[in-house]
Amino acid sequence: MKEAKTKDLDRLIAFLKENVDHCIYIYIDVIQYGLDHKYMKVWFAENDSEITSVAMKYYDSFQLFSKNVQTDREEIIKLLEENSVKTISGDINIIQSIETKFNDDYDVNYGIVVKETKYKKLHGFEKVEIATKDDCPEIAHLMCQDSEFGENYDEDSLIKQLDDRMTSGMGRNFVIRENGEIVGHVATFAETDDLAVQSGLMVSEKCSNVFCGLILHEYMKGISLEAGKTVYAFRIKEEMKKYEKSPGTIICGQYGKMTRRGE
């Protein structure tokens, strides 16, 4: 694997775009930051001048994609051993191929990548608002009420992350209020001109509308699709049968995420 330089950017983007269903986060971050980000590094492997694999380190995580797992596996493993990180994610093929090498230190989970192509215009869209920076503490509080999510994040760091993402324009946050209080939230984790990645759907137990999450989800899809963007989301594998039946939802890939134990 060799480190990508500015001269490699155009063909790197072309390769990522061609395979975007399987390397969404790498594509978005390379589009957004180029190759000059202080906490981001990109490596690639090639064969006959054709890029075959890409690895991106962003802060304390790696994102991987390989079209040539058999050939590039050892080089990718070497890179990961030289740069120990908290999480390693990527297309299912590469993660399955390397997980045994790291299973002493990492737990692995698999899921599906869905691409949304349709939305339903629902009653309740009129209640959705775009969140501002002033809403970050309330959104963070709502998100941390979820037991699983709250275990991994503390409110203060989440407020900072939400604020940072709003400042950088990486994604958008949508909320629904009841009696002035935020009871539902969804976000686009990241957006480019041509795609959006959904995340952060959370509804308070206080919310009186059982369809609040659905309204937020459809609204976020709608606003992105109307702007000509492809909408992606990452889901747990157990929910696959639901998405197979959802109109306009295409299961376009599978991913794996390895998390260092004790993190």
Place this chain on the structure above:
Amino acid sequence: MEQQILKILKEIGNGDNFETSEDFLSEGLIDSFGVIALVGALEEQFEIEIDGGDILPENFKNMEAIVNLITKTKEEGM
């Protein structure tokens, strides 16, 4: 029609108490994303297109409500 709906519900929903449940939503048998999957499956099965404005909790509360929604959508499509 009910048997066809029941088959879909059991495929998509969380659990299989649909015959006895009075309220699929409050009893957690269908969640938000399940509703969208259910809409897709009903549209395919009955060759209808359910209007977004009809995707309301009261139309997915129980078997009777779903049957009424399909009947109404079919009639409107004629």
